[in-house]
Amino acid sequence: MKDSTSNMHSQDIFEEEDQDFSLSEYIRRYVRYWYLFPIFIALALTAAFFYLQVTQPIYSTKTSILIKDENKGLSGAQGDILSELSSQFGGNKLVENELEIIKSQTLMEQAIKELDLDVSYTTKDGLRTVNLYKTSPVIVKAEVINPFGYREPMIIHVVDSTHFRFNDEDRAFTFNQRFNNAWGAFIVTKGTDSEFDEVKVHFTEVKNLAEDMLNRLSVEQPNAKSTVLELTYEDSDVQRSKDVLNKLLDVYVQSSLSDKNSEASNTLKFIENRLGLITGELGDVEKDVESYKTNQGITDISAESQLFLENIKENDSKLNEVNTKISILESVDNYIQNAGEGAVAPATYMIDDPVLVSLLTKFNELELQRERYARTTSPNNPLLQTINTQLAGTRQSIRENVQNLKRGMAVTKRNLEGINTRFSAGLRSIPKKEREFVGIKRQQSIKEELYLYLLQKREETALAYASTVTDSRLIDAPISTFHPIKPKRGLIWLGAGAVGVIVPFLLINLLFLLKNTVQRREEIEKVTHSSILGEIGQMKALPDGKPGEEAVIKMTSRSAVAEQFRALRTNLQYLGDGSCRVIMFTSSIGGEGKSFVSINLAASLAYSDKRVLLIGLDLRKPTLHERLMVPNKFGASNCLIGQGHYEDFIQPTGVHPKFDVLTSGPIPPNPSELLSNGKLPVLLTELKEKYDYILIDSPPYGLVTDAALIGEHVDATLYIVRFNYTVVDHLRRIGELRRARRFANLSVVFNGVNYGAGYGYGYGYGGYGYGYYDEETESKVQTIGTRIKKLVSKS
Structure with missing residues (x-):
């Protein structure tokens, strides 16, 4: 129970230490x-x-306009008159609606066409592209542009004041001629004098250009309580940005005036039509009066006839007014039914019902807004659909109101007709001639009053038409920024x-x-919590092209790697109690340098006057004999199956007289069973009596179980970790082996360390001490790159 608690406590400490953050290590990552x-x-x-x-630098140009509010700014009698005249046709404007109208595609396209912005000119000045707006030496008047012309710019080279060339053509053309080529049909004329003689002409579709320009146009309302709109436009050319804003406002004003004039013109046309009819009827009645007086010789009317005449005249006047109102209501009903199909708008001032006048005014305003938005927006626009819905509701209300008024007028008409019947009965007592004259005279008076009334309304409408002005006013002319904004x-x-x-x-x-490979020894120490018995530097490639890790180092040299193997040999005394003589070399996967380290450590021990035997127990993929260049016909596998004595199979290596090798021998079909048959410990016991050190090159522990079987019979295990090769996740296996004590005296050897990559920071042989030794194959003259790498390693 105590051991279990201790193991759990050590594991918790291990995990807690894994989570520690090292600032110096984190900084080294970047210094490296x-x-x-x-x-x-x-x-x-x-x-x-x-x-x-x-x-190209982008400049910002601003201007502001005031959308007039009919409810503000005018006072007194003159203001009332002008307000009354303008209110007949102007309607109230919403600032939000005008903001959207100014940003409409239609207005921008019209401005582009009037400024000829769909044809632009540029040239190169060094690396910079220069815009030649209004300063181009050539002007292209496009008639027809082909699709190719929209995709590729046309290059014009100015030869002299009268000639130019197209693109890379050698032929020179004269100005003011009509040309047809791949770009389309156009005329090239002479522009302004310029220092540039090569001009790129860009043709852009008006629709696409309008979309791009609208993206660079901003219309905002700075103050929600005012009706001022601020327009901002961004462009690389200051003059062009000012022209765009000016032209856009001009187009906007003309569009607004056109809407107003169209409404007033329709009203005048309606009055003129009515005047024409009344004029003809009045002329006919006056002729009837004149003819009747002449034929009948009537000069005066009796007092009684005069009284009847006055009563009947007054009653007929009311009856005629009712008929006129009924006629107007019918015209209103006809207009409402046929609105939008060219019907003439009725005159609202001839209707005395305030509700109907209000509904007609609202209907006319909505109709104008619908026409305005229909020109600038798509049919599916939610705003247009909302206006259509409002129009339908208003039309229905007007028709219901007209029907109610017509029913009321019909009742009034029947009453007046009954009164006329009674007056007519009284007139029967008047002589026939006088009664006939009164009837004719009455018709004359009615037509004359109606004629004068229409004349007055025509003059009022004409005055309002003539005084139509825009509902907006320019406050500030376009002003550009002095410095570019982009x-x-x-x-x-x-x-x-x-x-x-x-x-x-x-x-x-x-x-x-x-x-995810191991880069520094700190990673090994942090993850495995195992001591690093030694570091082996990276070997350079051999002259014959073979990798350096396949070399057998000359232990008499003063190279850095030879010194590192001497240090590793010295550190063997710290394994266990210092008496570890049977040492196994293993790793996580193949290629991490087990054979390289075991061979050169054995050679280093031999040079220290120790008898050393290197046994190749990698019975699955042996390479030891190839590195030492000895035969492998017989070896350890033969000993383990009982085919002869080990002395028959041990071979000298030729590296040193005290360095022998027992190769793996033939590859058996059952390596694991062979290692666990009980003969391996007997063999090692016998070999201990003859050799000071027995080094075993075993298979990788992470791939097969052979290393675990061998590890039961050795004094110490050296786990090889290779720089930039061993995966960091494999280090956890070493820590697990250490905590589980699967191998006796487990230590790590860090192989293949590349000190030139900034590794180390001053410890071991890769740091400050590296310069004390000379590689035999290294040039005495250090390159700049080598010096920089060493400077990094010392930083």
């Missing part, structure tokens, strides 16, 4: 690759420099510097995230 930061900063600043050279040079430089720092920072982190 310090050279990436100046490289990326230089690249980013260079890219920023070329970006600023290539990018690109922001300071921000670009600052951003480039930040990118130069962030990119290598992310790159280094990504490199460490993707790189």
Whole structure:
């Protein structure tokens, strides 16, 4: 129970230590690759420099307009008169609606056509593209543009004041001629004098250009309590931006005036038609009066006749007014039924019902808004659909109101007709001639009053038509910024510097995230909690092209790797109680350097006057005999199956007289069973009497169980971890082996360390002491790159 608690406690300490954060280790990660930061900063600043050279500066131009409010700004009698006249046809404007109208595609396309912006001119000035708006040496008047012309710009080379060339053609053409080519049909004329003789002509579809320009146009209402709109347009050419804003406002004003004039014109047309009818009827009645007086010789009317006449006249006047109102209501009903199909709008001032007048005014306003939005928006626009819904509701209300009024007028008409019947009965007592004259005279008076009434309304409508003015007023003319708003040079430089720092920072982190192999000894110590018995540096390639890890090092040399093997030989005394003589070499996977380390450590021990035997117990994939270049016809597998004595199979290596080798021998079909048959411990016991050290090259522990079977009979185990090769996850297996005590005296050897990559930071043979030794194959003259790498390793 106590041992279990102890193991759990040690495991908790192990996991807790794994989670510790080391600031110095984290900083070393970036110091190790310090050279990436100046490289990326230089690249980013260079890219920023070329970006600023290539990018055209963008300027901002602003202007503001006032949308007039009919309820403000006018006072007194004159204001009332003007307000009354303008209210007949102007209607109330919503600032939000006008904002959307100004930003409509239709108005922008019209402005583009009037300014000829669908044809633009540019040229190159070094790396920068220069816009030649109104300064181009050539002017192209396009008649027909082909699809190819919209995709590719046309290049014109100015030869002299009268000649030019197209693209790469050698033939010279004269100005003011009509041309047909792949771009379309157009005329090229002479422009302004310019220092540039090569011009790129860009043809752009008006629709696409309008969309792009609308994206650069901003219309805002700075103050919600005012009716001022502020227009902002961004462009690389200051003059062009001012022209665009001016032309857009001109188009907007003309569109607004056109809507007003159309409404007034329809009203005048209706009055003129009515006047024509009344004029003809009045002329006929006057002729009847004149003819009757002449034929009948009537000069005066008796007092009684006069009284009847006055009563009947007054009653007939009312009856005629009712008939007129009924006629107007019928015209209103007809207009409402046929609205939008060319019907003439009725005159609302001839209707005295305030509800109907209000509904007609609202209907006319909605109709005008619908026509206005229909020109600038799509049929599925929610705003247009809302207006159509309001129009339908208003039309229904008007028709119901008209029907109610007509029923009331019909009752009034029947009453007046009954009164007329009674007056007519009284007139029967008047002589026939006088009664006939009164009837004719009555018709004359009625027609005359109606005629004068229509004349008055026509003059009022004409006056309102003549005084129609725009509902907006320019406050500030377009003003451009003195300095460009884009690109922001300071921000670009600052951003480039930040990118130069962030990119290598992310790159280094990504490199460490993707790189799952062992890079430093701290990783081994942190994960395995095992001691590192020694470090072996990376061997250079052999002259014959073979990898350096296949070499047998000359132990008499003063190379760094030879010194590291001497240090490893010295550190063997710290294994266990210092009496470990049978040592096994294993690893997680193949290729981590078990054979390389075991051969050279055995050679180093032999040079220290120790008798050493190296046994190849990798019975599945033996390579020991190939490295030592000895035969492998017989070996350890023969001993384990009882085919002869070990002395018959031990061979000298030729590296040193005290260094012998027992190769693996023929590959058996059952290596695991062979290692566990009980003959291996007997063999090792006999060999201990003859040799000071017995080194065993075993298979990788992470792949097969052979190493676990061999490990039961050895004094110590050296687990080989290779730099930039062993996966970090495999280190956890070493820690598990250590905690479970599967191997006696387990230690780690860090092989293939590349000190030139910034490893170490001053410990072991890869740090400050590295310069005390000379590689035999290394040049005495150090390159700049080598010096930088050593400087990094010392930083």
